[in-house]
Amino acid sequence: MLIPEELKYTEEHEWIRVEGEIGIVGITDYAQNELSDIVYVELPEVGTKVAKGERVATLEAVKTVADVYSPVTGEVVEVNEKLTDDPAIINSDPYGEGWIVKIKIENPEELEGLLSAEDYRKLIEEEEA
Amino acid sequence: MGPYIPMTDEDRKEMLKRIGVSSFEELIREIPIEARFKGKLNLPEPLSEYEVKKLLQEIAEQNQRLTIFAGGGAYDHYIPSPILHIMGHPQFYTAYTPYQAEVSQGTLQAMYEYQSLVCELLGMEVANASMYDGASALAEAALMALRIRRKRNVILYPENLNPLYKKVLLTYLHGQEDQPVEVKYDHETGMLDLDDLKSKLNENVAGVLIQHPNFFGVLEDMPTIAEMAHEAGAALVVHVDPITLGVLAPPGEYGADIATAEGQPLGLPLAYGGPYLGVFASKFEYIRQMPGRISGKTIDAEGNTGFVMTLQTREQHIRRERATSNICSNQQLCALAVAVYLSLMGKEGIREVAEQSFYRAHYLLDKLAEKGFEPAFKGAFFREFAIKTPIPAREIVDRMAEKGILAGVPLSIFGMDEDVLLVAVTEKRSKEEMDAYVKAISEVAT
Numbered sequence: 001m002l003i004p005e006e007l008k009y010t011e012e013h014e015w016i017r018v019e020g021e022i023g024i025v026g027i028t029d030y031a032q033n034e035l036s037d038i039v040y041v042e043l044p045e046v047g048t049k050v051a052k053g054e055r056v057a058t059l060e061a062v063k064t065v066a067d068v069y070s071p072v073t074g075e076v077v078e079v080n081e082k083l084t085d086d087p088a089i090i091n092s093d094p095y096g097e098g099w100i101v102k103i104k105i106e107n108p109e110e111l112e113g114l115l116s117a118e119d120y121r122k123l124i125e126e127e128e129a
Numbered sequence: 130m131g132p133y134i135p136m137t138d139e140d141r142k143e144m145l146k147r148i149g150v151s152s153f154e155e156l157i158r159e160i161p162i163e164a165r166f167k168g169k170l171n172l173p174e175p176l177s178e179y180e181v182k183k184l185l186q187e188i189a190e191q192n193q194r195l196t197i198f199a200g201g202g203a204y205d206h207y208i209p210s211p212i213l214h215i216m217g218h219p220q221f222y223t224a225y226t227p228y229q230a231e232v233s234q235g236t237l238q239a240m241y242e243y244q245s246l247v248c249e250l251l252g253m254e255v256a257n258a259s260m261y262d263g264a265s266a267l268a269e270a271a272l273m274a275l276r277i278r279r280k281r282n283v284i285l286y287p288e289n290l291n292p293l294y295k296k297v298l299l300t301y302l303h304g305q306e307d308q309p310v311e312v313k314y315d316h317e318t319g320m321l322d323l324d325d326l327k328s329k330l331n332e333n334v335a336g337v338l339i340q341h342p343n344f345f346g347v348l349e350d351m352p353t354i355a356e357m358a359h360e361a362g363a364a365l366v367v368h369v370d371p372i373t374l375g376v377l378a379p380p381g382e383y384g385a386d387i388a389t390a391e392g393q394p395l396g397l398p399l400a401y402g403g404p405y406l407g408v409f410a411s412k413f414e415y416i417r418q419m420p421g422r423i424s425g426k427t428i429d430a431e432g433n434t435g436f437v438m439t440l441q442t443r444e445q446h447i448r449r450e451r452a453t454s455n456i457c458s459n460q461q462l463c464a465l466a467v468a469v470y471l472s473l474m475g476k477e478g479i480r481e482v483a484e485q486s487f488y489r490a491h492y493l494l495d496k497l498a499e500k501g502f503e504p505a506f507k508g509a510f511f512r513e514f515a516i517k518t519p520i521p522a523r524e525i526v527d528r529m530a531e532k533g534i535l536a537g538v539p540l541s542i543f544g545m546d547e548d549v550l551l552v553a554v555t556e557k558r559s560k561e562e563m564d565a566y567v568k569a570i571s572e573v574a575t
Binding site (some may be wrong): 040042060061062063064065067 | 417442443447448451
């Protein structure tokens with residue numbers, strides 16, 4: 001299972017990659033594997049303001065529907081339109097082409113409260129145990 | 130063991146033994162004595178099957194058999210015999226919700242056929258497996274309009290909407306941030322007041338609800354209303370009388386985003402108001418915001434055609450409070466009846482029922498006009514119309530019942546005009562029955 005070192009994680013299995021004031025958000029390899037085949041992604045409109053922990057997108061898999069919560073507070077500046085036609089990209093490349101939204105980070109201090117790769121690995125080990 | 134009591138004393142003993150208690154008393158010992166009912170239940174003595182049948186027959190015989198000219202949402206159309214025959218198959222009427230596709234192919238295929246027929250009838254791209262009735266289907270359509278236009282929060286609904294549907298709609302919208310706003314009708318034509326509609330359309334309106342024909346039976350100017358709603362960026366929700374689609378343009382043709390109907394006229398008995406059927410269809414692009422369930426056609430691992438429930442992941446048993454709708458079931462036996470009705474009638478049959486109803490309703494109004502009964506509205510109608518009555522309409526209904534005729538729906542029962550009677554005519558009403566109606570109403574109204 002992939003848990004890239006350079007990313008920050010949430011307990012709800014989202015990751016965020018910080019590039020300047022923009023945070024790119026997706027779900028982890030573990031999460032996509034638990035959901036299995038993702039068949040539909042409901043994306044927010046660009047310009048939507050979200051608070052940390054608030055729903056920013058919804059993923060529909062064959063047997064369940066899961067919400068994606070924003071790891072930070074900010075404004076949605078871009079959504080991954082490719083997912084509309086091919087939601088399975090999240091399954092095949094969760095940390096790359098399968099990103100979901102880009103958020104303009106309002107409060108960079110929030111990032112400090114997120115999990116490191118090490119913390120996240122421990123979290124999963126506990127969940128698996 | 131009686132036919133309706135599935136277990137014997139022996140069965141009971143065995144079950145108690147299996148779970149490790151010696152008696153029924155021991156099984157319920159956790160229930161405090163004070164909380165238990167001690168007297169004798171107030172029930173009549175048991176009856177044999179024959180005695181029950183006789184009793185029910187006696188009750189049924191107290192019914193008065195009337196020639197029905199009442200509508201207001203439920204109509205007395207002919208129900209071809211094969212419908213009850215097919216509904217009577219226990220494989221259909223005892224079937225539980227088809228969660229397990231491999232043992233539910235019959236039910237799932239019936240659902241799929243029903244959906245396909247509804248799409249054809251309404252001219253829409255996708256239909257769900259049905260909802261409880263016309264009123265709940267329309268209210269669900271309002272909620273769906275709010276989902277597909279999520280930045281808007283106003284629902285415009287017509288004043289000339291069936292008052293019962295209005296109650297259900299307002300109940301659904303009650304307590305939410307969304308605002309229902311009523312659009313007036315023109316009291317001369319009975320049609321929606323387009324100026325009032327225009328003045329209420331703005332960038333906050335998520336959906337425009339229209340009943341066509343409206344509650345008074347009058348046809349609305351759908352192409353114009355559709356254009357106005359879409360120009361304002363609102364979703365158009367049209368509630369139709371399905372029989373009229375044998376002749377009138379279907380909602381899909383004038384661009385309805387969501388179409389609903391009461392399915393009762395399509396092969397279901399009047400049955401004192403239910404169970405009926407909520408017909409619900411939409412444009413394909415909104416499928417994921419649609420309430421209810423859908424049966425889909427697919428192929429299995431071996432390449433055989435099969436049917437499965439789809440979009441279930443959005444229903445309550447998986448999504449809980451985040452479900453698309455609180456309705457995650459459907460009215461399957463009634464949907465089956467409608468599917469059989471539509472297949473039996475075919476395009477020609479529905480057209481004939483629609484035409485017959487149309488011509489007969491117009492014949493009756495002409496005859497009534499000859500006797501001096503004025504139509505309450507000038508707008509064009511299909512198979513239901515409102516007339517002005519010289520005495521309270523309710524009295525006419527009471528007096529006509531004595532002559533074996535159910536004269537119509539007096540608007541006063543909904544708190545509207547005392548002197549207006551809503552009259553509906555179906556293909557079942559013969560010329561003799563209509564002439565008898567004119568004679569009877571002329572007698573009682575003077």
